[in-house]
Amino acid sequence: xxxxxxxxxxxxxxxxASLYRATFGFGDALIAMPLLALLINIKIATPIVAFMGFxxxxxILLGNRQxxxxxxxxxLVIFSIIGIPIGLFFLKSINENIVKIVLAFILIIYSLxxxxxxxxxxxxxxxxxxxxxxxxxxxxxxxTNGPPIxxxxxxxxxxPEEFRLLLQGVFLxxxxxxxxxxxxxxxxxxxxxxxxxYALPTVMTATIIGNILNKKIPSEKFEKLVYYFLIGIGMxxxxxxxxxxxx
Numbered sequence: 001x002x003x004x005x006x007x008x009x010x011x012x013x014x015x016x017a018s019l020y021r022a023t024f025g026f027g028d029a030l031i032a033m034p035l036l037a038l039l040i041n042i043k044i045a046t047p048i049v050a051f052m053g054f055x056x057x058x059x060i061l062l063g064n065r066q067x068x069x070x071x072x073x074x075x076l077v078i079f080s081i082i083g084i085p086i087g088l089f090f091l092k093s094i095n096e097n098i099v100k101i102v103l104a105f106i107l108i109i110y111s112l113x114x115x116x117x118x119x120x121x122x123x124x125x126x127x128x129x130x131x132x133x134x135x136x137x138x139x140x141x142x143x144t145n146g147p148p149i150x151x152x153x154x155x156x157x158x159x160p161e162e163f164r165l166l167l168q169g170v171f172l173x174x175x176x177x178x179x180x181x182x183x184x185x186x187x188x189x190x191x192x193x194x195x196x197x198y199a200l201p202t203v204m205t206a207t208i209i210g211n212i213l214n215k216k217i218p219s220e221k222f223e224k225l226v227y228y229f230l231i232g233i234g235m236x237x238x239x240x241x242x243x244x245x246x247x
Contacts, residue, residue: 022210083136
């Protein structure tokens with residue numbers, strides 16, 4: 001395929017993934033990673049997706065400075081950071097496919113159960129440390145730090161706007177540490193920097209549109225959409241892992 005066409009397709013994927021992240025607060029990596037891997041090397045795709053997520057978080061938080069309330073998530077942030085070095089250890093010692101299959105079943109079962117029993121919720125933030133550590137582990141090891149935080153947010157019954165803002169408050173520092181880790185691993189090459197410089201206007205445009213869409217989704221519908229997406233994430237992880245095992 002012609003390199004110019006590949007470059008345009010990469011920008012389209014980045015736009016679509018950023019738009020979803022800006023609207024719902026999550027999901028960009030699980031949309032972008034499989035598609036980008038079809039077009040470019042995984043060692044280029046991984047840091048691009050990490051930086052894209054970081055940029056979306058920055059744009060969302062800068063655009064909603066007056067509405068931020070990070071007292072609800074400080075435990076998630078701290079324990080996510082603690083989980084990052086643990087995840088790097090697991091990256092070398094545990095089979096990725098087994099971890100993803102287990103995570104897939106947890107997401108699918110949890111979402112189906114929540115759709116059946118919608119009044120399930122956490123009254124306090126006492127379990128935040130567990131969700132945070134698991135998020136940090138999965139983020140640094142397998143680029144999937146979102147699901148545990150999303151599960152926590154749905155259990156705490158955050159509103160759509162609150163959900164999106166608070167997720168960015170968690171993802172921003174953890175993504176920053178993941179990006180630093182990629183730098184130490186030598187993944188920040190000239191090609192990666194070039195793509196991201198061209199992609200920044202695309203990410204900014206997607207974030208502006210996502211801000212508008214987020215405000216138009218009713219709370220009840222938003223929560224159901226989150227559960228359906230979690231089921232979709234679980235199915236994608238399950239299929240990817242089984243295919244890798246079979247091959």
